[in-house]
Structures are given as structure tokens and as C-alpha cells.
Amino acid sequence: MTSRSTKKSDNDFIFLKIIGEARILTSKILTGSFSTVYLCRDVETAKEYAIKACDKKLILREKKQEYIKREKDALLKLNNTIGVIQLLSTFQSDKYLFFVLTYAKNSELHHYLKLKIFNLECVKYYSAQLLIAIEGIHRKNIIHRDLKPQNLLLDSSMKLIVGDFGSSKILSDQTDSKEEQLNINNNNKNQEERNISAIGESKRRIDRRASFVGTALYVSPEVLKGSKSHFSTDLFAYGCIVYEMCAHGRPVFGSSGENEYVVFQKIQNMDYKFPENFDSEVKDLVQKLLKIDPEERLGAKDPKESIYKSIRDHEFFSTINFDTIYSQTSPLIF
Ligand code: ATP
Numbered sequence: 001m002t003s004r005s006t007k008k009s010d011n012d013f014i015f016l017k018i019i020g021e022a023r024i025l026t027s028k029i030l031t032g033s034f035s036t037v038y039l040c041r042d043v044e045t046a047k048e049y050a051i052k053a054c055d056k057k058l059i060l061r062e063k064k065q066e067y068i069k070r071e072k073d074a075l076l077k078l079n080n081t082i083g084v085i086q087l088l089s090t091f092q093s094d095k096y097l098f099f100v101l102t103y104a105k106n107s108e109l110h111h112y113l114k115l116k117i118f119n120l121e122c123v124k125y126y127s128a129q130l131l132i133a134i135e136g137i138h139r140k141n142i143i144h145r146d147l148k149p150q151n152l153l154l155d156s157s158m159k160l161i162v163g164d165f166g167s168s169k170i171l172s173d174q175t176d177s178k179e180e181q182l183n184i185n186n187n188n189k190n191q192e193e194r195n196i197s198a199i200g201e202s203k204r205r206i207d208r209r210a211s212f213v214g215t216a217l218y219v220s221p222e223v224l225k226g227s228k229s230h231f232s233t234d235l236f237a238y239g240c241i242v243y244e245m246c247a248h249g250r251p252v253f254g255s256s257g258e259n260e261y262v263v264f265q266k267i268q269n270m271d272y273k274f275p276e277n278f279d280s281e282v283k284d285l286v287q288k289l290l291k292i293d294p295e296e297r298l299g300a301k302d303p304k305e306s307i308y309k310s311i312r313d314h315e316f317f318s319t320i321n322f323d324t325i326y327s328q329t330s331p332l333i334f
Helices: 056-061 065-077 109-113 120-139 175-189 191-196 199-213 231-246 260-268 280-289
Strands: 013-026 029-042 048-055 087-092 096-102 152-154 160-162
Touching: 013 048, 029 056, 048 056, 056 065, 056 096, 065 087, 065 096, 109 152, 109 231, 120 160, 120 231, 231 280
Parallel strands: none
Antiparallel strands: 013 029, 029 048, 048 096, 087 096, 152 160
């Protein structure tokens, strides 16, 4: 962030239209939006940006300070990371905190999945881009913790960019990441004990986080059991998303309207099916990612220096050049 850009104020932008809102969920009732995302034009340069305006009063009332801080800290740390939304500057007025973000002109990946226009080439292209983005995020010692098609945005050239870091976890570069690795082993040791822990408790935990997590469809088994999340938690969500891309928007563990408790049970029992004619290579990749044991997920044991080589080396990606995938034209542009 340059010192010049931090001096900007809301007078430096024309607020053109609302493109989205982060809603507050109170006991399943939407009670307002604590942040609104606007399409804006920089008065001086005429460039377009997405500006997230966070209502200070509502943030305090709904105790969302942590959420906002996490998003800002993560985005600052992820400056110049390929495939990640860029925070270009921040400023504030009496009422609002403003985040100036790169504008993802083509909305969310989510919208394209249900259109049934995703062929195998599209699945490969976007799975490879998402993998590169996850690699970059994890290399910076950040766990996203809320990867889902609604948080995967598409820029003006239909390239994938990961957004919404409000649920992310930033590990300190030395200690925490080691702890997270050790935590995998502790999780395994206590797995049986944790299996006994009531699903009700998991459900309560998830319910408490519901306003952040949004949907339970991508929550990993370890998070459901109340264990700490780690890098491999994002790999589980990655597996869910790859499945969904190939299944024309059908989530692995149920439809978005499905009872959350049923979804949680399906996840804990790894109860899912592949539709007929599901590509065999994608199937193999998904099966290797959707493991109950976080350590067993493909890529989980990759050393930091070569994350996620074992996923890149999977036969599904044999025709993909990861060095150039972000400069290749999207198959969705004809
Ligand atoms: P919720 O989880 O309540 O749906 P959220 O936490 O995803 O909201 P935001 O990240 O604030 O909330 O995004 C709100 C909406 O604005 C989303 O629909 C998202 O697609 C859109 N949006 C967010 N950032 C951008 C951006 N940089 N460019 C374009 N659209 C964006």
C-alpha cells in the first residue's frame, strides 16, 4: 500500500452501484448488513474498484471487529499473491471503514456452475487456478477456512480470485505453523475420543459461527468435531469445490437448502456419491482430498517448499502447465 493511496477518502471515488452485502444472521433471521460492497470509480484515474464500506456502529453492535481485522490483516499479508483479491488501500469516515479492493467484474464462480456450461477443460482450468491461489495463501501461513464457490470471484478476464478472508486464520510465521502441523498428530491421537463427542456440540459450534461460515456444505470433519483447523482444512474444501465444478454446481454433501444437521452427519460419515459419468480422474482426485483424517488428504504432507506438488502431479492435471495457467485465456471466453 502506498502512502499516497492511504490518504484517499470517500470523496476520491464515485460510488456507482451496490454489488453485494455481507448480511448479519441472527437466529437465521437477516437483520441487516454490516458491510456493503460498491462498484466505484476513482475520480482521478477513472479506474474501477470494489469498495467495501463497513458500518462502524453495526460492527461494534454485532461484535464483528475480529472479522474485519482478520480480513484486513490477511489481505495485507497476501499483497501481490496470485489468485487473491488485492487490498489497495483503506480509509475511514465518521461512520464507515472503507476497503478498496480489486474489482471482480464477473461476479462469483458459483453463478457459472449452475449454468451447466462447465466442461472438463473448465474444471481443469479453474481447479488449477484455485490450487495456485491456495498454495500462495498457505505459503503466507494463512488458512482461509471458508473456501466455497461463493467466495471465488472472477475478474474482468474471467480469472479466478479468492475473496472473503473474514474467517481466515493467520499463523505467526514460526511457532504457529509448527503447532498446526503438530496439531494434525494430536488430532489423530484423540480422534476416537473426539468421535465420541456429541454431534450436538459440533452443531452448536457451527451454528455459533454460522454468520461467518454462511454454509455448512464445505466444513471439514475436524472442524465439525471442534478441533482446530489447519492447512489441510482448506484442502478438504478444495476437494468439495472440485467435485461441485464437475457436478454442474451440485455440492458433494447435499443441496444448499438441506438441513444442516443432515449435512454435518454426511460429512462426518463421508457419505457422498458420484453422479453417473463423473470423470474418473476427477473422481480419483476428489477421493484423495475428501479424507476424514486431515493428514491423509493429498498434499497434506507436502513440505512447504513444494506445496502442493503432489496435487499438481495428479494425473487430472497432466495437461496443465501451472506456470502459465494464470496467463491462459479462460475456456469460458469464446
Ligand atoms: P456473506 O458471507 O454474508 O454472503 P461475504 O462475507 O461474502 O457475505 P463480502 O465479502 O463483503 O461478504 O461480499 C459481499 C458480496 O460482494 C459478495 O456477493 C461478493 O460476491 C461481492 N464482492 C465482494 N468483494 C468483491 C469484489 N472485490 N469485486 C466484486 N464483487 C465483490
